[in-house]
Amino acid sequence: MSVEAVAPTRPMRADARRNYEAIVRVAIEAFAEHGTNTSLDDIANRAGVGPGTLYRHFPNRDCLLEAALVDSRYELLALAERLLHADDADAALDEWMFALARHAGAWDGLADSIAQSLNREKSPLGASCGEVITATQKLLERASTLGTVTADATARELFIMAGSLAWAADRAARGNGRGSADDELPRLLSLLMRGLR
Amino acid sequence: MSVEAVAPTRPMRADARRNYEAIVRVAIEAFAEHGTNTSLDDIANRAGVGPGTLYRHFPNRDCLLEAALVDSRYELLALAERLLHADDADAALDEWMFALARHAGAWDGLADSIAQSLNREKSPLGASCGEVITATQKLLERASTLGTVTADATARELFIMAGSLAWAADRAARGNGRGSADDELPRLLSLLMRGLR
DNA sequence: GACAAACCGGAGACTGTCTCCGTATCGTCG
DNA sequence: CGACGATACGGAGACAGTCTCCGGTTTGTC
Structure with missing residues (x-):
């Protein structure tokens, strides 16, 4: 029914994709280990990125949870x-x-x-x-x-x-x-x- | 079995009792309104006491919850x-x-x-x-x-x-x-x- | 009315969330 | 290959909540 208005979504830049995947990988570990309320800044650290990078990819905890x-x-x-x-x-x-x-x-x-x-x-x-x-x-x-x-x-x-x-x-x-x-x-x-x- | 080592527990001082009761009264309201994770400092404020007073009477959230x-x-x-x-x-x-x-x-x-x-x-x-x-x-x-x-x-x-x-x-x-x-x-x-x- | 014990309260250390923006990196095009 | 614009990075720091420490005040008692 809705017009497929999907933007061309050019592929992520290589470094962006690398970070995205690292964050999700670490997040899965961290959630499993300390529950879904574990510190997000901590996840960013363990993934080797700054908090800004984490929050750009995943504006809130739900987004990261979803990806994980x-x-x-x-x-x-x-x-x-x-x-x-x-x-x-x-x-x-x-x-x-x-x-x-x-x-x-x-x-x-x-x-x-x-x-x-x-x-x-x-x-x-x-x-x-x-x-x-x-x-x-x-x-x-x-x-x-x-x-x-x-x-x-x-x-x-x-x-x-x-x-x-x-x-x-x-x-x-x-x-x-x-x-x-x-x-x-x-x-x-x-x-x-x-x-x- | 255990010796009843209950200290004589002299009654609370008047101001202490007053504060204690004010805190519990406010806490019941706050928990009902914003859930059990509402800010404790906020409860202290609304009860007209400092955070130190709240935490002396109720060392942690569970203690306050229990009293409430x-x-x-x-x-x-x-x-x-x-x-x-x-x-x-x-x-x-x-x-x-x-x-x-x-x-x-x-x-x-x-x-x-x-x-x-x-x-x-x-x-x-x-x-x-x-x-x-x-x-x-x-x-x-x-x-x-x-x-x-x-x-x-x-x-x-x-x-x-x-x-x-x-x-x-x-x-x-x-x-x-x-x-x-x-x-x-x-x-x-x-x-x-x-x-x- | 004066003294000791009990109590108060606010400054501040600490942790976690989330943002802003100067800087670095990537992909592309000449 | 070199340079330019778009994209992405990351850390400093504002903000909120938890909890503590201790100088100062209030209370009950003699």
């Missing part, structure tokens, strides 16, 4: 494609929710960052959640018609519930002695999924 | 007491979880603050969650023996799930058009509670 999640989301959407052709539509939805929760729980604070960006206009992170929610929608509809799901939850609610599960699993795991979030997640997820029937 | 939640938690525990004698143990647990989620969702960021403090030793906020979790335990046991609850969730998990629901309801409500968190919460809660059966 591109690969992970690509894999997620590939999984959705496969699950859409699975035999068991119920099991497919289960697996999808699990994958979603693991995605959102990969870094400390990520679920929160995603959920907040979801409600903010113009957040690149929130925008790119659109396709993931669409995928959720398709899998949910399939589990409703071919499977046994009856609850009237929206895809958006399921998406957020997945984030909320990641949040809960992380909090429940820390300090319960031995368990990790990977142990908690299936337990909590099964509680939720039984509620859909 | 005393009344609310008191009401919560009174509700638990009542629910322990309710006829329908299942409905009692439902109502308790709802109250718990509303408590944790009262201020933006509160669920997160509580969950984090829960895993940190020496946090007064986390410590005071103990009685609430104990209350949850009793209601859960009662719903297991007298009611129909069969899932093997721990009280601690339920407590965290309540926080996670508050988190999810808040995120789902913002930006879905018209709804408020109060509309979302029952929907999400019912999904969870059906999963316990």
Whole structure:
């Protein structure tokens, strides 16, 4: 519908691309290590660039987060494609929710960052959640018609519930002695999924 | 077991008590208005004291949060007491979880603050969650023996799930058009509670 | 009314965010 | 190849929030 007004976007200059990639590479490490609230100036340092360079490429934390999640989301959407052709539509939805929760729980604070960006206009992170929610929608509809799901939850609610599960699993795991979030997640997820029937 | 080594704790000086109470009063307002991450120096200002005074009474944010939640938690525990004698143990647990989620969702960021403090030793906020979790335990046991609850969730998990629901309801409500968190919460809660059966 | 203990409050060190602009680098064209 | 314009760099620094230290003030008591 909209005229393809994509600017010619001449390719980045070599040094710019080099820095861009270095920043994203370091950001992935830093987010994994210290959560999504780690210092951006620190990331700039570790990437060998000044803070000005980082903020030119990524005007805010969401932009950097989005860039750091591109690969992970690509894999997620590939999984959705496969699950859409699975035999068991119920099991497919289960697996999808699990994958979603693991995605959102990969870094400390990520679920929160995603959920907040979801409600903010113009957040690149929130925008790119659109396709993931669409995928959720398709899998949910399939589990409703071919499977046994009856609850009237929206895809958006399921998406957020997945984030909320990641949040809960992380909090429940820390300090319960031995368990990790990977142990908690299936337990909590099964509680939720039984509620859909 | 431990010797009651409680110091005589002579009563606070009049000006100290006055400041303490002013700070807590302002803090409740500020947390409600701007979430649990609002500026503490700002609270000190609005309470008419210097930052030093605030930090002497409340060495960190958790301590202030704890003081600001005393009344609310008191009401919560009174509700638990009542629910322990309710006829329908299942409905009692439902109502308790709802109250718990509303408590944790009262201020933006509160669920997160509580969950984090829960895993940190020496946090007064986390410590005071103990009685609430104990209350949850009793209601859960009662719903297991007298009611129909069969899932093997721990009280601690339920407590965290309540926080996670508050988190999810808040995120789902913002930006879905018209709804408020109060509309979302029952929907999400019912999904969870059906999963316990 | 005077003294010691308790308490106040603001200056400021420190950390993290984000911007501005003089300088350096890149790609291209003569 | 050399030079020019566009593009990009990076660090100094403004700003905001956290938290501490200590000289000065207030309170309760004898």
